[in-house]
Amino acid sequence: MIPRARHFVAAALGSALLIVPAFTGIAHAATSAVASKVYAVPLARTLADVKRVADYWKPDRLKQTDLYTPATPGSGAGSTTSSGAAAGPAAPAAAAVTAAKRTNAAAAVAPALPRQGTAANTMGKVFFRFGDKEFWCSAAAVAARNRSVVATAGHCAYDSRTGKPADYWIFVPNPGPNGGAPDGIYVGASISLHEDWSGKGDYDYDYAFVTVHRGFTWVAGKDGASVMQDVGRLQDNVGGLGLELSKKPGTYTVTAFGYPAGQQPDGTHPFDGKTLLKCLPGTTRYTVAPGRDLQKGVELTPCDFSPGASGGPWVIAYDSTRRLGSLAGVNSLTWNRDAKGRYDSVSAPYFDTTTGDVYRRAASLSTIPNVT
Template sequence: MRSSATAAVAALVVTVAAVPATAAGEVVTEVSAADRAAALSHWTPERIAQLGADDRLAPAETTAKKWDGQVPSGVGRLFVTFEPGGDMSCTATVVPSPGKDVALTAGHCLNGGFTREDDRVKTSNAVFVPGYADGKQPHGMFPVRAFAWSAQYDGPSSSGSDDAVIALDPVEGHHVEDVAGSQRISFDPLPSTVDTTILGYPVSRLARGESLVSCALPATYQTNSAYSYWQTNCDMAGGASGGPWLRDFDPATGDGTLFSVTSKGTMREDGTTADLSGAAFTDDVRALYERSATL
């Protein structure tokens, strides 16, 4: 459920700018200062707008609706470039951390494995824009200085542990959590059905990635022989990947508790999305989050 400039819902593969290092049960990639500066220069307003200008975008959602009002705390767009693949975007959410600079997204937004020729697909120009709305960047653009996923995550072909954390540079001395807020996160057991608000920036004909979109639906817990996940009838298109699944959400304050992120969607023949799923948090994802302060 990523979105690129060439397809709204595409089977693109993405991975890291340099060979990542595995340590303490996680795969970590650090981004050089020069590459972070290049990322900020890369994402001009014109380049961002181009993501939603493709004539082959998915049809507009009918269940999901444009968000009315201020973007909830900590939610924003994550932009990256893939080689091969081109520019694309996902969704991410700031979560509490000691350094006030960590956000959570889907693992496949940063880890795409290999091309058909078994070459790593390179990721560059990773930036996060909290509060993004119709081209406006109210809190600024934060370059990604490091990102990590659990060593148990096997890449885009895997649905379990499909989560990643990103560490962000301050902007003009301000940490992202201080200026954009954050959402609570919990790994506590939940009932099999949870009233859920899902948020994302699908690059479909409804909003072309320019506006936040939401679904408020029950999410049901599912499990199979490989992994456990949450499922809803939300129909957000590509670009919604990594978006938060929130329980106990208060629209008045924009605050809730994160218990999953958008991972996959089932696409119909007409290009619409039939449903969304989000991987259930695992012990290794919890450990990843708890270690994110070291990035």
């Protein structure tokens, strides 16, 4: 029997994983890096853009986040079936996408504590819109030289089916009940991703590194209205996970985190999506899913995450005291290998030197100096 996902931190919301049928093929994919095709898609560029997004996420709307839909891979419509993205998605608009110059692969990045305190709060939720509907996913802060990078799944930032980035994208680390944001709200400035996610929904690249602006909190003004108060950079406030690249599956164990909320195959709903959960450290192996163009995926077993954990981090050498470790993947797909009542594993794209190029792009971008 698969160990149940362990409760980790109370008072959070939820995200989603795509439900896929069991696949029987497991291949040891080549680990050599392919030529990088890294893109930066702008979100909120100016102070006016930041305030527009902030005004959308006023406290009254944040209080409704329990009602929003977990984002599903490849589907801006939020479907939780295995139908996935439609064939031939639209290409990104040329004016909105900027090609990044190829760099040397990023070396491993060390985890970082916040400027104050002895423990980090890197994990949280992202909220955004596709079209006229609100969605959410899991995510985590990653240590970076600009101290402003969030890692999540590609489908939690960019809809490859329609060829469009998310609107009104924010990250809320360590979210509290009723829309609480004790460590600030961070508006997305730019998405860094691989063109094979944006262009064709290739699940080998279902990851995104989002550069975020300085954070803010809502405070009461003199007239009782909500007013933005700048709280500084993300990493300064919550710390950042490290980053590990090109780790051979089977040579390490990893702890997966997320906010599962969806239905299990037997129809039960054991998780409420309001609590950060973890699967105990498990073994990893290569996996493939031809229907998703996944040729070099990494599968973690056992893990019974249900829809509600997309974008949640895979952490190597997790230190429960400092609440830090190094990022080695993000939740992308769930699996029901034994065709029984519970999901039994989860998979992530393989983090290789190409992933390092995407990360480095996000870590190099600057943001505006103040958001109020």
